[in-house]
Every structure is written in structure tokens, then in C-alpha cells.
Amino acid sequence: MNRIRKRDLLSVLFRSFYIQSSWNFERMLGLGLCFCLIPIAKRLCTTDEEMEEFLKRHLDFFNAHPYMASFALGSLTRLEEQSILNKWKDKRPILVFKERMMSPLGALGDAFFWNSVKPLAAVIGVILSLYLGIVGVITFLVLYNVPHLYYRVMGIYLGYKKGFDIIHDLSIRGTQKYFKKLSYLIAGITGVLLVAFGDHIFHSNYGNKGLIFFLVMSAVSIPVTFKRRITIEFMILITLIISITIGLLVQSG
Amino acid sequence: MNLLTELLIITIFGGIVSLDTTACFQIMISQPLVSCTLVGWAFGYTELGLLMGILMQTPWLLEMPIGGAKNSEGNLGSLVAAGLAIHFVNNSITLTNIAIVFAVVWGLVVSWIGWKFVESMRRSNVKLSYLADKAAEKINLSRISWLHLIGTVYAFWIGAIVTFVSFLLGTLLYSRLVAYVPDFFDVPFGYAKFGLMALGVGAMISMFLNRRNLIYFVGGVVISLIVAIVF
Incomplete structure (x- = not known):
């Protein structure tokens, strides 16, 4: 009976970078998950029936954050291996596990990557770009991709190591304190961003007038962006119209 | 650099941006x-x-690609805007601030159109799932892989085509409009840059500032003010 090798896990890891390629509104990551697990199917399934069942099981609806989906890939690999080694007659626990994994993986990934790491890395990148040029861009890519790649790799490794038990490590409640600390850091960095932009404008040809305009616009844009009643395109468009109007008034005055 | 080379470069970039976005x-x-x-x-x-x-x-950070959220293709729009602004300035069509404003406005149109294309791609990707079901019945593993990877090809081409068409239209038609704006508008148009910076700061504050971490925001302002004054 075949067992999973490191090579198979590496193949799953490589494929996981393409997990969202066929993202669609009906099954979301369904086909992507199956695509990632094909090396496992090739390794474990010995009969046509086993293979067909395996494929159908993993072609169904699945959704998660794309990086955190690695945890699902690792643990599903483990469960599929166990089911073959221990000759499970009923494979429904795998499906139930998959369903249970979706929300924590989605919630954790969205909160950590989209709502914390990305804004933090982007703002630090923007601040550094103002003073050091391209160094800021490189810093942004490094700051973002270190946790990104770490989670991709560790997701497969830990998921495979822990199998069913990985669910205990993925509680949003357990990670809440880290998100709070990250939000403090982002708030602090936002303060630095405000000063960095202000400093940049103050030292431009526009001087005090530009700085005052920037500070007033920042204050005005907070409630607008907070309520989000209009799309970002409109926010940008309105910002441009107001800015140019004020610019023309300042010039004529 | 001639238009054809610019078009070739930005089209490839558009495809790569579309791939990397999702x-x-x-x-x-x-x-x-x-x-x-x-x-x-x-x-x-x-x-x-x-x-x-x-x-x-920073303004586009407000949009988060959570689940099936319908977000504009701000990445593609920004790419085309940057390409256009540089094209306008490099070819002396207009001055920098005017170029930035017009390019950003065009970029907003591109981001909206880009989203419409991506939305249709995501709908048509459903068919790939159905075809994969049939391939699973026949235990055709390579077909399942190929069907999935077709999505990658779609994404690349949609990004590339949207970028190609919008950049071409932008340079051929839009640049005529831009050329009509008198040069003395460049100074007042410069305020648009500060407006966009302010929108970015406003977006970050609205996302992350609350009573609990206000002190950290103030701390960030104070420390960076001291650094700015000293250095």
C-alpha cells in the first residue's frame, strides 16, 4: 500500500499556488482543490472506483482563503491516506471535515492577510518609497511574502502532521489577541503615514497651502471611507474634482 | 520609446497583473x-x-478580495493609469500633474470595465467545473488539470486584452483631449495628488482607528513628527 512521500507534498505545495485559477461563483475553489490533490490521488488510489470517488469528493464546493487553503490541503492529504491505510468504509468524515474547515480558514486568512499584513506592508512600503524610492517597493514585497510563503509551506506541513486535529489550531478566538496587537501596529504606522505625506507635501512647491489642504481632506475623507456608501471609483473621482476646484480657487485667489 | 513597444510591454504586464490579482x-x-x-x-x-x-x-486598500466580493479591478486600472501618465509626459503631450489627473480618471474607467470582464470569466469558469465532473467520471486526471489551468490562461488574456485596448484608446483618443488642457492648469491640478494621499490616509484611519488604538495612532504621529523635525 502506498504512503505519501515528501515529493507528493511538494507537488501539492507547488500546485497550491494555482488553487484559484478556475475560481467561479458556483463552486469557488472546488476545481482548484481537486487540481492540488491530484498527486495524492495518483499516489493513493489503486482502483478506478477509488480514484473516481476521490475526484468527485474533492470537485465539490470549497472555499477558503487561498493561502490558508494549504492547511486544508495538508490535512485532507493526511485523511485520505488514513482512509486508505485503515480501510475506512465510510468516507463522509472527510467531507464533514472539509466543510468544517472552510469558515475558519476563510475568516483567519481574511483577517490576517487582507486586513492586517497587506495594509501594514503596503503602508510601510509607501512611507519608505517616499524617502528611499524603490527600496520601499522591495520592502513591501518582502514584508508581505515572508508570512505568505511561511503559511503556504507550514499549512501543508502542519495540516499533514495533524490531520483532523488541525482544526484546534485554527480558532479565530485563539488568534484574536495577535490581531489586536497587529491593529495597534497598523494604527501607529498610519500615524507615520499621515506625517510622511504631510512632510512630503510641505517640502514640495505647494508648502503650507498644500499641507493644510491635505490635512483638511484627510479629515473629510475619514467619514466618507468609513461609511462606504459610494464605490472607491466615485471616492477617487470626487476627490479629484474637489482637489482641482480648490486648486483653481487657490490659484485665482 | 515608440507606442508599439509601450503597448507590448504594458499588455504583458496587464496579463501578469491579472494573474497575480487572483x-x-x-x-x-x-x-x-x-x-x-x-x-x-x-x-x-x-x-x-x-x-x-x-x-x-492606499485608496484601493479599502477593497478586500474576500470570498466572492465584487470588487473593481483597481490593480489593472492603476497599471494603465501609470502607463498613460508616463506616456503623456514622455511624449510632451502635457505636464506631469495634468497627466496624472487624466490618467487616474481613465484608470477608474479601466478598473470598472476590467471588473465586468473578470465577472464574466468567473461565470464562464463554472463550465470548467462541469467539464471536470465528466473528466472525473472517465478518470481523466490530466484533463482535470488542463481544465483548471485554462482558468489561468483566461485570466492572463483578459488582463492583457483589457490593458491593450484601454492603453491604445487612451493614447490615441484620450491624449487628444488631454492635449487641449492649457499648461497653467498644472499647478492647481497638483492638488489632486494631495487629495489622493488624503483619501489613502482617510481609508487607513477608517479601517484601523478606534478608541482602543487611538493612542497608537497619536504615538505614530508624535514620534514621526519628532523624527521629521530633528532630521
């Missing part, structure tokens, strides 16, 4: 700060590319 890797080279700088470097005006990236990066 379809594969997601290493964030699609983010405006990176993609606009790269376009600037390729077009021979890195500073303006970087400035466009700085201006477009």
Missing part, C-alpha cells in the same frame, strides 16, 4: 505600488511610476 501566486506584484513602478522603469520614467504607485496604493 488566479495564481498572489505575491502582490499586481499591487499598484509594485506594478506602477515596474511600468515606470520599463517606460524609462521610474520616478513617475513610483509616484503613481504611491498615490493609487
Whole structure:
């Protein structure tokens, strides 16, 4: 009976970078998950029936954050291996596990990557770009991709190591304190961003007038962006119209 | 650099940005700060590319690609905007601030159109899932892999085509409109850059500032003010 090798896990890891390629509104990551697990199917399934069942099981609806989906890939690999080694007659626990994994993986990934790491890395990148040029861009890519790649790799490794038990490590409640600390850091960095932009404008040809305009616009844009009643395109468009109007008034005055 | 070379470069970039936005890797080279700088470097005006990236990066952070959220293709829009702004300045069609404003407005149109294309791609990807079901019945593993990877090809071509058409239209038709704006508008148009910076700061504050972490925000302001004054 075949067992999973490191090579198979590496193949799953490589494929996981393409997990969202066929993202669609009906099954979301369904086909992507199956695509990632094909090396496992090739390794474990010995009969046509086993293979067909395996494929159908993993072609169904699945959704998660794309990086955190690695945890699902690792643990599903483990469960599929166990089911073959221990000759499970009923494979429904795998499906139930998959369903249970979706929300924590989605919630954790969205909160950590989209709502914390990305804004933090982007703002630090923007601040550094103002003073050091391209160094800021490189810093942004490094700051973002270190946790990104770490989670991709560790997701497969830990998921495979822990199998069913990985669910205990993925509680949003357990990670809440880290998100709070990250939000403090982002708030602090936002303060630095405000000063960095202000400093940049103050030292431009526009001087005090530009700085005052920037500070007033920042204050005005907070409630607008907070309520989000209009799309970002409109926010940008309105910002441009107001800015140019004020610019023309300042010039004529 | 001639228009054809610019068009070729930005089309390839458009395909890569579209791939990195959702379809594969997601290493964030699609983010405006990176993609606009790269376009600037390729077009021979890195500073303006970087400035466009700085201006477009923070406002678009408001949009998060959570689940099936319907978000505009801000990354593609920013890429085309950066390419256009540099094209306008490099070819002396207009001055920098006017170029930035008109390019950003065109970029907004591109981001909206780009989303419509991506939305239709995501609908048509459903068919790939159905075809994969049939391939699973026949235990055709390579067909399942290929069906999935077709999504990557779609994503690349949609990004490339949207970028190609919008950049071409922008340079051929839109630049005539831009050329009519008198040069003395360049100074008042400069305020648009500060407006975009303010929108970015407003977006970050609205996302992360609450009573609990206000002290950290104030701390960030105070420390950076001291650093700014001292240095």
C-alpha cells in the first residue's frame, strides 16, 4: 500500500499556488482543490472506483482563503491516506471535515492577510518609497511574502502532521489577541503615514497651502471611507474634482 | 520609446497583473505600488511610476478580495493609469500633474470595465467545473488539470486584452483631449495628488482607528513628527 512521500507534498505545495485559477461563483475553489490533490490521488488510489470517488469528493464546493487553503490541503492529504491505510468504509468524515474547515480558514486568512499584513506592508512600503524610492517597493514585497510563503509551506506541513486535529489550531478566538496587537501596529504606522505625506507635501512647491489642504481632506475623507456608501471609483473621482476646484480657487485667489 | 513597444510591454504586464490579482501566486506584484513602478522603469520614467504607485496604493486598500466580493479591478486600472501618465509626459503631450489627473480618471474607467470582464470569466469558469465532473467520471486526471489551468490562461488574456485596448484608446483618443488642457492648469491640478494621499490616509484611519488604538495612532504621529523635525 502506498504512503505519501515528501515529493507528493511538494507537488501539492507547488500546485497550491494555482488553487484559484478556475475560481467561479458556483463552486469557488472546488476545481482548484481537486487540481492540488491530484498527486495524492495518483499516489493513493489503486482502483478506478477509488480514484473516481476521490475526484468527485474533492470537485465539490470549497472555499477558503487561498493561502490558508494549504492547511486544508495538508490535512485532507493526511485523511485520505488514513482512509486508505485503515480501510475506512465510510468516507463522509472527510467531507464533514472539509466543510468544517472552510469558515475558519476563510475568516483567519481574511483577517490576517487582507486586513492586517497587506495594509501594514503596503503602508510601510509607501512611507519608505517616499524617502528611499524603490527600496520601499522591495520592502513591501518582502514584508508581505515572508508570512505568505511561511503559511503556504507550514499549512501543508502542519495540516499533514495533524490531520483532523488541525482544526484546534485554527480558532479565530485563539488568534484574536495577535490581531489586536497587529491593529495597534497598523494604527501607529498610519500615524507615520499621515506625517510622511504631510512632510512630503510641505517640502514640495505647494508648502503650507498644500499641507493644510491635505490635512483638511484627510479629515473629510475619514467619514466618507468609513461609511462606504459610494464605490472607491466615485471616492477617487470626487476627490479629484474637489482637489482641482480648490486648486483653481487657490490659484485665482 | 515608440507606442508599439509601450503597448507590448504594458499588455504583458496587464496579463501578469491579472494573474497575480487572483488566479495564481498572489505575491502582490499586481499591487499598484509594485506594478506602477515596474511600468515606470520599463517606460524609462521610474520616478513617475513610483509616484503613481504611491498615490493609487492606499485608496484601493479599502477593497478586500474576500470570498466572492465584487470588487473593481483597481490593480489593472492603476497599471494603465501609470502607463498613460508616463506616456503623456514622455511624449510632451502635457505636464506631469495634468497627466496624472487624466490618467487616474481613465484608470477608474479601466478598473470598472476590467471588473465586468473578470465577472464574466468567473461565470464562464463554472463550465470548467462541469467539464471536470465528466473528466472525473472517465478518470481523466490530466484533463482535470488542463481544465483548471485554462482558468489561468483566461485570466492572463483578459488582463492583457483589457490593458491593450484601454492603453491604445487612451493614447490615441484620450491624449487628444488631454492635449487641449492649457499648461497653467498644472499647478492647481497638483492638488489632486494631495487629495489622493488624503483619501489613502482617510481609508487607513477608517479601517484601523478606534478608541482602543487611538493612542497608537497619536504615538505614530508624535514620534514621526519628532523624527521629521530633528532630521
